[in-house]
Amino acid sequence: MRQLIAGNWKMNGLLEASAALAGALRRGADGLDCDIVICPPATMLMTVAHVLVGSPVEIGGQDCHAKASGAHTGDVSAAMLRDAGARWVIVGHSERRADHGETSAQVRAKAIAAMAAGLTPIVCVGETEAQRVSGDALSVVGTQLAESLPEGFAGVVAYEPVWAIGTGKTATEDDVRAMHAHIRTCIGAGPRILYGGSVKASNAASLLAVPEVGGALVGGASLVVEDFLAIAKAANRG
Ligand code: PGA
Numbered sequence: 604m605r606q607l608i609a610g611n612w613k614m615n616g617l618l619e620a621s622a623a624l625a626g627a628l629r630r631g632a633d634g635l636d637c638d639i640v641i642c643p644p645a646t647m648l649m650t651v652a653h654v655l656v657g658s659p660v661e662i663g664g665q666d667c668h669a670k671a672s673g674a675h676t677g678d679v680s681a682a683m684l685r686d687a688g689a690r691w692v693i694v695g696h697s698e699r700r701a702d703h704g705e706t707s708a709q710v711r712a713k714a715i716a717a718m719a720a721g722l723t724p725i726v727c728v729g730e731t732e733a734q735r736v737s738g739d740a741l742s743v744v745g746t747q748l749a750e751s752l753p754e755g756f757a758g759v760v761a762y763e764p765v766w767a768i769g770t771g772k773t774a775t776e777d778d779v780r781a782m783h784a785h786i787r788t789c790i791g792a793g794p795r796i797l798y799g800g801s802v803k804a805s806n807a808a809s810l811l812a813v814p815e816v817g818g819a820l821v822g823g824a825s826l827v828v829e830d831f832l833a834i835a836k837a838a839n840r841g
Contacts, residue, residue: 604795604817605636605637605638606637606638606795606811606816606817606818606819606838607637607638607639607640607759607795607797607817607818607819608637608638608639608640608818608819608821608831608834608835608838609639609640609641609642609663609691609693609725609759609761609797609818609819609820609821610639610640610641610642610821610822610825610826610831611642611665611693611696611799611820611821611822611825612641612642612643612644612665612825612826613644613665613698613822614644615644615826616643616644616647616826618646618647618650621643621644621647621650621651622647622650622651622654624826624828625641625643625650625651625654625655625660626654627828628641628655628660628828628831628832629654629655629658629660631828631832632658632659632660632832632835635659635832635835635836635838636838637818637835637838638659638661638818639659639660639661639835640660640661640662640663640690640691641660641661641662641663641825642662642663642664642665642691642692642693643662644665645664645665645679645684645687648662648664648684648687648688648689649687649688651688652687652688652689653688655688661690661691662688662689662690662691663684663689663690663691663692663693663722663723663725664679664681664684664689664691664692664693664722665692665693665696666679666692666693666694666696666699666713667679667680667681667683667684667692667694667713667716667717667720667722668680668681668713668716669709669712669713669715669716670716671716671719671720680716680720681713681716681717681719681720681722682720684720684722685720685721685722689722690721690722690723691722691723691724691725692713692717692722692723692724692725693724693725693727693761693820694710694713694714694717694724694725694726694727695707695710695713695714695726695727695728695747695751696727696763697727697729697763697765697768698768701765706750707746707747707750707751708750710726710750710751711750711751711752711753714726714751714752714753714756714758715753717758718753718755718756718757718758723757723758723759724756724758724759725758725759725760725761725797725820726751726752726756726758726759726760726761727760727761727763727799727820728744728747728748728751728760728761728762728763728786729744729747729762729763729764729765729767729768729799729800730743730744730764730765731743731765731766732765732766735764735766740764740778740782741781741782741785744762744782744785744786744789745785745789748760748786748789748790749789752790756790756794757794758794759794759795759796759797759817759818760786760790760794760795760796760797761796761797761798761799761820762779762782762783762786762796762797762798762799763798763799763800763820764778764782764800766800767799767800767801768799768800768801768822769801769822769823770800770801771801772800772801773800773801773802773806773810774798774800776809776810776813779798779810779813779816780813780814780815783796783798783813783814783815783816784814784815786815787815794817795817795818796815796816796817797816797817797818797819797820798810798811798813798816798818798819798820799819799820799821799822801823802819802820802821802824802834803823803824803830803834804824804829804830804833804834804837807819807833807834807837807838808837811837811838818838819834819838821834
């Protein structure tokens with residue numbers, strides 16, 4: 604299966620610069636042999652979608668509410684994301700699990716809402732540094748998967764060790780190989796399994812070559828078009 608390179612812009616940028624970034628990506632993405640998704644902040648989705656009309660680059664939200672509509676001040680539903688042009692949505696990112704106390708049960712409900720609205724959920728899992736040091740990484744991730752993925756899951760899993768996100772540290776290829784094999788055993792054949800956590804142009808090729816790595820979820824490096832495209836080129840293996 605083609606690899607998927609997903610860019611998570613997090614809470615960065617304003618409209619004009621974001622439209623320019625999307626435009627540069629559009630121009631550079633011609634001929635790439637991987638799937639590309641970018642996830643801008645919610646306020647920018649429509650503008651970025653407009654810039655990308657007719658381009659193979661797709662867009663996603665960074666979170667959605669589990670309910671379809673209602674009295675949930677400040678939240679955005681999966682249908683609203685879809686209406687704004689998104690086809691994907693990240694759910695259960697560790698920053699949301701940490702900053703907003705999201706539980707795996709809530710993540711599961713969000714994944715269900717995403718699928719019901721016609722979005723492909725990218726469900727994030729990953730252990731903390733303390734959990735890795737104590738030897739619990741595989742079991743922590745196994746539990747997160749069991750609790751976060753709904754029946755009939757039709758999406759993507761992103762393995763993002765919390766200690767590797769935004770830190771410049773990446774998991775070793777051996778650790779990634781072992782974790783991705785474990786995730787594959789837990790979830791069965793089908794869903795792509797992305798690696799995320801300080802993926803950059805310089806380490807993308809080796810991480811993307813690890814068995815069962817179906818792509819990358821990229822934070823910081825997705826904000827620099829040359830870096831993001833270099834990562835996407837490393838994934839060119841249809
Ligand atoms: P990073 O973020 O690439 O900046 O480490 C990855 C992510 O949080 O998805």
